[in-house]
Amino acid sequence: MAKKIAYLGPPGTFTEEAALKYDPAAELVPFYSIPAVAAAVDTGLAEEGVVAIENSLEGSVTDTLDLLIHESKLRIRCELTLPIEHHLLVKPGTEAVNAEVIFSHPQALAQCRRFLERCFPKAQMAAALSTTAAVEQMMSSSIPAAAIGTERAAELYGAQVVARNIQDRSPNVTRFVVLAPDDHPPTGRDKTSLCFSFDEDRPGLLFGVLKEIADCNINLAKVESRPTKESLGRYIFLVDLVGHRQDPTISQVLEKIRARTSMVKVFGSYPRCDVAP
Amino acid sequence: MAKKIAYLGPPGTFTEEAALKYDPAAELVPFYSIPAVAAAVDTGLAEEGVVAIENSLEGSVTDTLDLLIHESKLRIRCELTLPIEHHLLVKPGTEAVNAEVIFSHPQALAQCRRFLERCFPKAQMAAALSTTAAVEQMMSSSIPAAAIGTERAAELYGAQVVARNIQDRSPNVTRFVVLAPDDHPPTGRDKTSLCFSFDEDRPGLLFGVLKEIADCNINLAKVESRPTKESLGRYIFLVDLVGHRQDPTISQVLEKIRARTSMVKVFGSYPRCDVAP
Numbered sequence: 001m002a003k004k005i006a007y008l009g010p011p012g013t014f015t016e017e018a019a020l021k022y023d024p025a026a027e028l029v030p031f032y033s034i035p036a037v038a039a040a041v042d043t044g045l046a047e048e049g050v051v052a053i054e055n056s057l058e059g060s061v062t063d064t065l066d067l068l069i070h071e072s073k074l075r076i077r078c079e080l081t082l083p084i085e086h087h088l089l090v091k092p093g094t095e096a097v098n099a100e101v102i103f104s105h106p107q108a109l110a111q112c113r114r115f116l117e118r119c120f121p122k123a124q125m126a127a128a129l130s131t132t133a134a135v136e137q138m139m140s141s142s143i144p145a146a147a148i149g150t151e152r153a154a155e156l157y158g159a160q161v162v163a164r165n166i167q168d169r170s171p172n173v174t175r176f177v178v179l180a181p182d183d184h185p186p187t188g189r190d191k192t193s194l195c196f197s198f199d200e201d202r203p204g205l206l207f208g209v210l211k212e213i214a215d216c217n218i219n220l221a222k223v224e225s226r227p228t229k230e231s232l233g234r235y236i237f238l239v240d241l242v243g244h245r246q247d248p249t250i251s252q253v254l255e256k257i258r259a260r261t262s263m264v265k266v267f268g269s270y271p272r273c274d275v276a277p
Numbered sequence: 278m279a280k281k282i283a284y285l286g287p288p289g290t291f292t293e294e295a296a297l298k299y300d301p302a303a304e305l306v307p308f309y310s311i312p313a314v315a316a317a318v319d320t321g322l323a324e325e326g327v328v329a330i331e332n333s334l335e336g337s338v339t340d341t342l343d344l345l346i347h348e349s350k351l352r353i354r355c356e357l358t359l360p361i362e363h364h365l366l367v368k369p370g371t372e373a374v375n376a377e378v379i380f381s382h383p384q385a386l387a388q389c390r391r392f393l394e395r396c397f398p399k400a401q402m403a404a405a406l407s408t409t410a411a412v413e414q415m416m417s418s419s420i421p422a423a424a425i426g427t428e429r430a431a432e433l434y435g436a437q438v439v440a441r442n443i444q445d446r447s448p449n450v451t452r453f454v455v456l457a458p459d460d461h462p463p464t465g466r467d468k469t470s471l472c473f474s475f476d477e478d479r480p481g482l483l484f485g486v487l488k489e490i491a492d493c494n495i496n497l498a499k500v501e502s503r504p505t506k507e508s509l510g511r512y513i514f515l516v517d518l519v520g521h522r523q524d525p526t527i528s529q530v531l532e533k534i535r536a537r538t539s540m541v542k543v544f545g546s547y548p549r550c551d552v553a554p
Contacts, residue, residue: 056509059339059502063387081509106383106404110340127383127404173509203496207487219480221510224502225336232333232358232450233498 002027005178006037006046012132012153018082018176019050034063038072041179048077054175055084057167058107064177065226068267069195069236075183075268076193084172086112088163089135089147089154096146096162101126103134103141104148112148115166120146135159175273183245183268190244191221192269194254197228197236199262206237212256216249218242236263244269279304282455283314283323289409289430295359295453296327311340315349318456325354331452332361334444335384341454342503345544346472346513352460352545353470361449363389365440366412366424366431373423373439378403380411380418381425389425392443397423412436452550460522460545467521468498469546471531474505474513476539483514489533493526495519513540521546 007019009030019028029046031037037049052061068076086108090096101124102109102116109116109125116125123146128134131149135157138147147159154161184190198205213220221240228234243250245266258264284296286307296305306323308314314326329338345353363385367373378401379386379393386393386402393402400423405411408426412434415424424436431438461467475482490497496519502512520527522543535541 054504054509056504057506059504062336106406125406127406129383129402129404169506171508175509203494204491206497206500207491210484210487214481214484217480220483222502222512223483223500223514225500227331227333227336229334229446231448232331232452235499237500 003048004029004046006031006040006049008032008034008037008051010130010132012135012150012156013130014082014084014150014174015050015052015176017150017152018052018080018174021082022050022078022080022176022178034061034067035071038067038074038179041074041181042072047180049074049179050176051179052174053079053177055107056171056173057111057169060224062226065224065238069226069238069265070229072179074179074181076177076270077180077182077184077268078178078270079175079191079273080178081173081175081273084111084167084174085151085165086148086167087151087154087161088166089138089149089159090145090162091139092158092160094144098144099123099146100143101141101145102148103128103138103145105129105131105134108134108148111167111172114168132156184270186244186246186269187271189272190269191272192241192243192245192250193238193267194241194257194264195226195236195238195267196257196261196264201234205260208260209237209257212253212260213239213241216253218249218253242272280325281306281323283308283317283326285309285311285314285328287407287409289412289427289433290407291359291361291427291451292327292329292453294427294429295329295357295451298359299327299355299357299453299455311338311344312348315344315351315456318351318458319349324457326351326456327453328456329451330356330454332384333448333450334388334446337501339503342501342515346503346515346542347506349456351456351458353454353547354457354459354461354545355455355547356452356468356550357455358450358452358550361388361444361451362428362442363425363444364428364431364438365443366415366426366436367422367439368416369435369437371421375421376400376423377420378418378422379424380405380415380422382406382408382411385411385425388444388449391445409433461547463521463523463546464548466549467546468549469518469520469522469527470515470544471518471534471541472513472515472544473534473538473541478511482537485537486514486534489530489537490516490518493530495526495530519549
């Protein structure tokens, strides 16, 4: 029986494309929010779940970070990257130049800002909950409209691609993670993601943790901060360490981090995905 | 003549409220994007501009960070905080319980998720470009609708507030910054915001900079990373240092940071705003 993989739907999103790339033989099950994807895996509705975690232009997907920090016990089992290509779509037989309104997810509108300002200075921008929802809204719009969406959304909804790769900058790449009840066994080319916080606000606390990492000669692949949600100006720090949590150096540094912080949560160790520049 | 202050409009947004709190006597001029607010100040259309930079639940406003990093030469002259209170609004004389669609900005929808899931499990969520646009769309909706918006938007559009403070968590506080051609003279209780990056990707580079800051006994109020937009996995780091850039310790550490990085941009020094816990 094919493995069931939950993903942030509807069909036609970049996350569906990432899930297909991760496991072309799997049965893909769309869910309508990032917490819903995690809940599907938590409850056994699906074996694994695919969600976006970071984009090369827009930065972190904060819903995914906050889920890992606050809500889910799932581990990161894998990561993969996908180039993001935005296209301009219209109803077949209509002219893009007449579009009075352009539908898309706010992030897609932001990533195509220069193209939109130059080619559609007078069109109104309309926010949609996903690029797929945008294509659906465009197809049923009573006023002349266009949408920013994917090749696959064009196929699924019968829309016509009239301009390709309209994003302001390349490369536009998104990193996705596969969430599962367990993380990945060591492969020799791994990464460990975790978060930590402090119960006091004193100079040098974060520095002390980073010093432990540097003293062990561990490469810090990423540092990021998220609000604790308790008060403004207090943060939870997220780091990616090069190595597997079962490697002796990583497991020792994790102990040292635990001794210096009030909370540590390891999101998992998984094979590093090499990123083309 | 009253000082002209640009803000992220339309009227009725939290940013308008922040601008009013900052200078109740100013003439407020709404602009429709964060880059447009900066452009208004850059060109002299307004003397200062107010934009949100960070929320206690959602984290950084990445459009503002990216503007400071990549686009604008404006300085941060001031910061201020505002409690964010979301209310549920309907057309006068209609019942909220009948709402089939709920309009708001995606961030407001996210901040009220628990309330919406409990009280409106079957309603459809519709994204709007601002909480004010959401109220406008709700008022002209032909199907039974509600919107999440502010007290002031209710006043401006003649909507009725039917539930107050529906956000999932308190305190929900947003920090705003005032952008101007020059930053603020020293007050003795200041903060300096800057960003830096490296032209190579070697372990210990970020650590080296944080060590200079720790060695000078300077309190690091914030560390944050944003994508360089050049490739996935390369970052620009943003830090807030306690002190004014004209203080000898801060000006020395800035020199040391310059020596260790390929790019430094100081966003400005300004009086620290004390944050209630």
